[in-house]
Amino acid sequence: MLNELLLNLARWLDSQSWSTSIHESIYLYSWIETTHVLTLMVFLGMLFVIDLRMLGAIFPNVPASTIAQRLDKPMMIGFVVMLITGFLLYYAIPVRTTQSLWFRIKVVLLIAAGINAFLFRAKMQASSNSWDLDPIPPKRIRIGAALSLVLWAGVVITGRTIAYDWFDCHKQLPYFMYWAAGCVDEMAALQ
């Protein structure tokens, strides 16, 4: 049901001339993707600094909250650019991306990373007074930071593997994999 809905949405996007134009333009598509990768340096780069501080591995003499607050804005700027370029990349190749197992895992990881960031922020604001000046923050904060790095690493690798066709719909796959990737027609053919 959800698979059909997503596929129909993707087909509708695919039928738009702008989607085709971006896909078929050598330079525009490449530059959107390059911008998407370059903003890794802005968004994930800033996140690295913040999370490494929470792990006690950088800026031991600067309060953890200061690092998090000062880098919040540039990090979010990077995130917004990533989101926009990411949407344009999806918009340019909607059907294949919708039916990409990797893209689906990436979206799930993105949501998980978002929830973790939200909880982490709440936990930090509630308790930072007690450990803000500690060179190495308490264990629960370190676990949150490590989880954040692992989840974002997962987002990066699944983002990269979208380009591989290992589990594309045209491959011979078990029914479960077709379902997970949303290969609606292939599922119908197997039934």
Added chain:
Amino acid sequence: MDLYPFFDWLDTSLLADISKAYGGVFAVVQMFHLLGISMLGGMVLVGDLRLLNIVMKDIPSEVVIENTHKWFNVALVIIVISGIFMSSAVALKLYYNTMFWAKMASLGAGVVFVYAIRRPLLKFDHDTIKPLTLRMMAITSILIWFTVAASGRWIGFS
């Protein structure tokens, strides 16, 4: 100096056997390459944006530069090691790829810039350095490393 023999050797090395045979291993190494880029970019940007007085204005720039440089080194090592592994899968193709050489040239420029210019200069008290010099250096640094990353991505398009 023709580096062809090196690429020829790399193409048939043990590394190439692994990187060509196992797509999964290649993808994982590529992940480290991308994470290395993010880390390096983050360290460069935080340091340079501080020199430009854009972020962390209330933290002395000496402290920011000192802390970010350590992790810059770590990131560079991750990038170079994973990069050599990735090159081994397509060594001969890279040898004939203009973008690859553009990336190597900008990477070389970046390494020389960091270790021969930026690092030695920033060891001095930053108040004794002309603000214009600091700003020019920060902008140059950002431009170089963004060029390295962008030309790296374009190897795949060319």
